[in-house]
């Protein structure tokens with residue numbers, strides 16, 4: 475079988491223009507989910523497409539997401555789904571209306587991947603892996619004539635030409651339209667190192683600073699907590715910045731992490747204090763009454779356990795973080811319902827599941843085309859939106875990838891890219 479690139483060349487998508495410069499209809503830079511979806515939209519519109527990826531293989535972060543089951547999307551009605559993107563919700567809502575949870579499901583099924591809706595409405599491939607999906611997807615793209623170049627690192631523009639470092643040396647590509655889908659700024663070893671931000675800022679594109687999102691927070695635990703590292707705390711209600719989330723967290727040597735923490739990370743990273751309700755659904759007065767029962771010869775630990783029925787890790791948190799509250803039943807109950815956790819800041823950005831910040835809405839038109847560079851579109855996590863885990867990240871990457879790809883295809887046809895309206 476001929477390579478995808480050979481097919482693309484044979485199909486006339488890719489013509490050589492001198493030894494070092496190539497000419498394509500559409501160039502997609504970044505081979506993650508957003509870039510591949512942009513390529514799919516462009517190929518579907520009949521455009522010749524070249525995907526250039528810096529790493530030796532495509533979709534490395536997608537494959538990493540597959541290690542925890544690949545939460546593709548969430549079965550949730552449109553307005554509730556868009557609301558998860560907080561300030562970005564109004565921007566993304568019309569884009570998600572074109573490709574939301576239902577479309578993500580149908581797209582995955584179209585690739586032969588059976589999906590199911592798990593607890594808390596999260597949608598996963600039945601195989602809980604990304605590799606079969608990525609394989610089927612790249613096969614379908616290659617069959618549609620999409621060409622791929624890996625180990626091609628985009629270094630910026632020289633005039634109209636996108637410049638790349640490749641194993642064969644520097645080269646350039648001239649494209650009628652370009653989609654940048656370069657990812658955020660975490661897990662740099664998977665390719666998304668955020669180095670593009672300097673290039674775009676230099677081209678006059680407004681860039682919001684990167685911030686860690688869906689990230690753990692540091693806590694300086696006393697030695698007594700060591701035997702609880704790795705223990706899940708659930709159910710727990712997390713309270714920060716006027717918001718409450720019922721979920722779970724995990725105590726680790728470095729602090730706390732897990733879904734409940736990630737859901738509030740955007741508030742916690744701005745310094746909102748965190749409190750835990752370790753006994754959600756239980757009345758403080760009832761807890762105090764139980765704790766006031768005569769203790770007899772029972773140790774304090776046994777008394778707390780029997781009176782509250784709470785897991786050892788929860789009681790260890792109480793003792794570690796507010797030992798003074800154990801002085802009487804009323805203050806113990808109060809602390810169990812609102813235990814302050816002293817956070818020492820987020821974990822380093824490279825450990826974050828996703829990053830906020832990136833290309834700002836004001837720098838793009840409604841078709842996701844850069845105002846500073848007509849004919850260049852942006853998609854995926856490199857855009858300045860934020861969302862918790864739960865399938866929101868991949869759905870927005872796929873939706874914006876498709877939207878940017880469609881805009882680029884319209885641009886190639888000389889039609890408005892959908893960006894006539896100013897949404898900034």
Ligand SMILES: Cc1cc2nc3c(=O)[nH]c(=O)nc-3n(C[C@H](O)[C@H](O)[C@H](O)COP(=O)(O)OP(=O)(O)OC[C@H]3O[C@@H](n4cnc5c(N)ncnc54)[C@H](O)[C@@H]3O)c2cc1C
Nearest residue numbers: 504506507508528539545628656657665666854855867868
């Ligand atoms: C551990 C982990 C688990 C996750 N689990 C989930 C989950 O279950 N559900 C979910 O919704 N999301 C999850 N995510 C987040 C999700 O994987 C990302 O949001 C998504 O992959 C971003 O897609 P993207 O295409 O925008 O960027 P990326 O997937 O990061 O792809 C960007 C691509 O651009 C390439 N690139 C960068 N710079 C250059 C350059 N200069 N030249 C050429 N190529 C370049 C990179 O190598 C990379 O391949 C998880 C993330 C992590 C780290």
